Amino acid sequence: MRRMFVLAAAVGLAMALVSNAQTAEINLMSSGGMRVMLTDLTPEFERATQHKVMPTYGAPGTIKDRIMAGEPMDVLVFPAPNLDDLVKQGKIVADSKVILARSGMGVAVRTGAPKPDISTPEALKRTLLAVKSIAYTNPALRSPSGVHFAKVLERLGIAEEMKAKSKLHDGSSFNAELVAKGEIEIAIQQISAKEPTAAKEFIKFLSSPAAAVVIKAKGMEPVTP
Numbered sequence: 001m002r003r004m005f006v007l008a009a010a011v012g013l014a015m016a017l018v019s020n021a022q023t024a025e026i027n028l029m030s031s032g033g034m035r036v037m038l039t040d041l042t043p044e045f046e047r048a049t050q051h052k053v054m055p056t057y058g059a060p061g062t063i064k065d066r067i068m069a070g071e072p073m074d075v076l077v078f079p080a081p082n083l084d085d086l087v088k089q090g091k092i093v094a095d096s097k098v099i100l101a102r103s104g105m106g107v108a109v110r111t112g113a114p115k116p117d118i119s120t121p122e123a124l125k126r127t128l129l130a131v132k133s134i135a136y137t138n139p140a141l142r143s144p145s146g147v148h149f150a151k152v153l154e155r156l157g158i159a160e161e162m163k164a165k166s167k168l169h170d171g172s173s174f175n176a177e178l179v180a181k182g183e184i185e186i187a188i189q190q191i192s193a194k195e196p197t198a199a200k201e202f203i204k205f206l207s208s209p210a211a212a213v214v215i216k217a218k219g220m221e222p223v224t225p
Contacts, residue, residue, distance in 0.1 A: 028055045029063050030077035031143070032171055033190040038077065059171025061142035067091050079144045105145060108176035108187040116186060125156045127186075131165065135175045136188040138168035145190045146171075 030038055035057050042053045056063070056073075060082045067073070067086060076083070076092060087094045107116055107127075116131075117123040128134065137146035146168070153159040167184055169175050175187035 023050045023052070025052045025054050026075060027073040028053050028075045028077070029067070029073045030055065030057050031060045031063060031079060031082075032057055032174065033079070033145070034077045035174075057172075059137060059141035059143045059146075061140070062171065064142065081144070082142065104190070105148065106189060108179050108189065109185070110179050110182065121156065124152075125158060128153075128156070128162060129158060131185045133165050133167065133183075133185045134162065134188065135167040135169050135178045135184040135186075137171045137175060140168075141171050143171055145188065149188045 028038070028042075038055065042055070046052060056066075060079055063076075063078070064082055064086065067076070068089070068091065076086075078086075083092070083097060086092045087097070107118055109116060116127045118127060136149045137143040139146040139150040150159070153162050167178065169178070169187075175184075175189040178184040179187045
């Protein structure tokens with residue numbers, strides 16, 4: 001089985017590991033929540049190393065099924081619960097996991113629309129019942145945001161009432177895009193990374209002398225800055 005490194009800071013560790021190697025194509029798989037950050041960081045990595053990152057983005061369930069089917073990859077950026085399950089099944093290297101960020105849930109509305117009141121459970125319930133249409137990721141795809149929001153609807157006691165006006169998205173793009181296009185009134189999705197500077201600082205740390213000690217201890221040759 002091909003070894004693969006599973007990271008939340010995937011590009012950073014790849015930079016530390018392969019910057020002295022020949023030009024290579026790095027197969028990256030990622031759930032959609034980290035797409036914005038990875039899209040911003042990938043070009044900089046490619047310029048610095050001359051390597052090419054070949055990304056595949058999708059809902060966690062879809063990505064996991066492809067991994068279970070044996071599709072090869074080099075780097076996986078994934079929600080922690082799904083990641084831990086893949087470790088248990090021997091599909092990824094257990095000690096390669098790095099936690100980069102925690103992502104909250106957000107409610108998206110079109111520019112200029114009133115800000116929805118989600119300050120309390122009751123306020124959220126009123127807001128959801130009042131909207132004409134809503135989009136969230138299909139829980140069947142095992143997306144953390146979709147599964148979580150479905151449970152929220154159940155706890156609020158409005159799961160059945162929301163079915164008729166809910167669009168279950170396939171996770172291939174951001175749910176908020178449906179709002180921007182005017183197709184849906186509000187969308188529920190994970191809040192994307194918004195601190196690229198901090199992410200770049202983390203990548204810099206992975207090439208520091210302190211990180212080099214850890215890299216060498218794991219049987220790899222650290223790159224000298």
